[in-house]
Amino acid sequence: MPRLRPSLFWAARRDISPFAALLLQVCRDLPSTANELRWIREHIASTSSLVPSKLRLWKMCEKRAKGVPLQYVLGTQPFGGLEIKCRPGVLIPRHETEAYTTELAQILLRQTPTRLSILDLCTGTGCIALGLLSLLPPPVHVHGIDISPIAISLANTNLDHNTRLGLLAPQPSSIHFTQADIFSPSLLPSLTPHAWDLLISNPPYISRGAFARETARAVRNYEPRLALVPDRDDETAGLGCASEDVFYARLLQLAGVLTPRRAFFEAAGIEQAVRVINMVKGDARLSGLYPQVEIWRDNPHKEYEVQRFGDHEVPFRGSGGARAVYLCQSDQL
Numbered sequence: 001m002p003r004l005r006p007s008l009f010w011a012a013r014r015d016i017s018p019f020a021a022l023l024l025q026v027c028r029d030l031p032s033t034a035n036e037l038r039w040i041r042e043h044i045a046s047t048s049s050l051v052p053s054k055l056r057l058w059k060m061c062e063k064r065a066k067g068v069p070l071q072y073v074l075g076t077q078p079f080g081g082l083e084i085k086c087r088p089g090v091l092i093p094r095h096e097t098e099a100y101t102t103e104l105a106q107i108l109l110r111q112t113p114t115r116l117s118i119l120d121l122c123t124g125t126g127c128i129a130l131g132l133l134s135l136l137p138p139p140v141h142v143h144g145i146d147i148s149p150i151a152i153s154l155a156n157t158n159l160d161h162n163t164r165l166g167l168l169a170p171q172p173s174s175i176h177f178t179q180a181d182i183f184s185p186s187l188l189p190s191l192t193p194h195a196w197d198l199l200i201s202n203p204p205y206i207s208r209g210a211f212a213r214e215t216a217r218a219v220r221n222y223e224p225r226l227a228l229v230p231d232r233d234d235e236t237a238g239l240g241c242a243s244e245d246v247f248y249a250r251l252l253q254l255a256g257v258l259t260p261r262r263a264f265f266e267a268a269g270i271e272q273a274v275r276v277i278n279m280v281k282g283d284a285r286l287s288g289l290y291p292q293v294e295i296w297r298d299n300p301h302k303e304y305e306v307q308r309f310g311d312h313e314v315p316f317r318g319s320g321g322a323r324a325v326y327l328c329q330s331d332q333l
């Protein structure tokens with residue numbers, strides 16, 4: 001990363017504020033620095049504390065200057081119409097996740113059965129589960145599962161927080177979050193009684209090498225590795241796939257038993273999305289269950305382009321990089 005010119009620090013101090021010089025180290029340019037400083041100031045103005053505002057501002061800017069993600073400094077991230085609380089130990093919701101959650105809700109809205117049942121595996125902050133709950137008319141049943149007790153506690157906090165803010169009206173819908181390992185053999189018996197409309201997951205999917213080489217320093221240093229890198233060597237051997245794909249192999253196993261009408265999995269990019277589709281096409285039961293397969297891009301508006309991979313033609317939805325795989329039982333994509 002190129003070093004910043006000292007004149008830029010002087011400009012930040014002179015034209016924005018002395019605090020801006022701290023933020024510039026991570027924001028790298030004056031417009032982003034001014035934006036972040038405004039958000040921090042707005043946050044301080046909207047929250048009460050016994051600590052004087054100027055001291056809070058300095059502490060927050062100092063934290064941010066060390067590379068702590070803004071969402072951990074402010075404590076929240078917008079997600080659709082919700083305010084999702086963020087805490088170290090739990091992955092910060094991404095804009096791309098917000099974009100496909102919103103688009104999926106539009107699809108479900110067009111084809112809503114009487115009572116939607118949604119299973120969100122690897123729920124983290126609960127952003128997807130809560131986002132869908134906020135966008136769909138009741139009654140909706142949502143179940144979020146995560147292995148991390150910190151994530152489950154935060155997902156419940158987010159449910160309470162958004163209900164208190166009036167952004168979620170949980171009745172007569174129902175939502176609950178459970179701590180469980182999706183690889184545990186005891187998971188299925190607790191899930192099978194429901195007829196699921198959607199199984200959705202944003203699982204850990206980054207290879208160890210890519211985590212070390214390609215992720216941003218702020219992500220590597222401050223976000224939980226458990227959320228990003230699948231460290232499941234035993235399962236990798238058993239499920240016969242690359243270690244970064246092991247969660248998809250398990251998710252597809254679960255889809256094969258639970259038979260949700262739709263399944264949706266976030267992925268790292270085109271190569272991984274195609275590997276997931278090949279897992280589906282290579283399994284007679286799954287390919288029969290899910291004849292409709294799509295790859296969704298970062299900006300998943302309803303414009304298609306079809307690409308051929310080996311024997312299969314795959315529709316791509318939207319624009320930008322490949323972000324997710326969408327499987328559907330009927331032609332109601």
Ligand SMILES: C[S@@+](CC[C@H](N)C(=O)[O-])C[C@H]1O[C@@H](n2cnc3c(N)ncnc32)[C@H](O)[C@@H]1O
Nearest residue numbers: 093122123124146147148181182202203204227
């Ligand atoms: C990429 S994060 C996704 C979080 C959230 N759904 C989102 O989109 O922001 C993956 C999540 O999977 C959880 N996780 C990791 N291993 C798991 C396992 N074996 N069973 C269930 N959850 C797991 C992590 O704790 C983390 O919260």
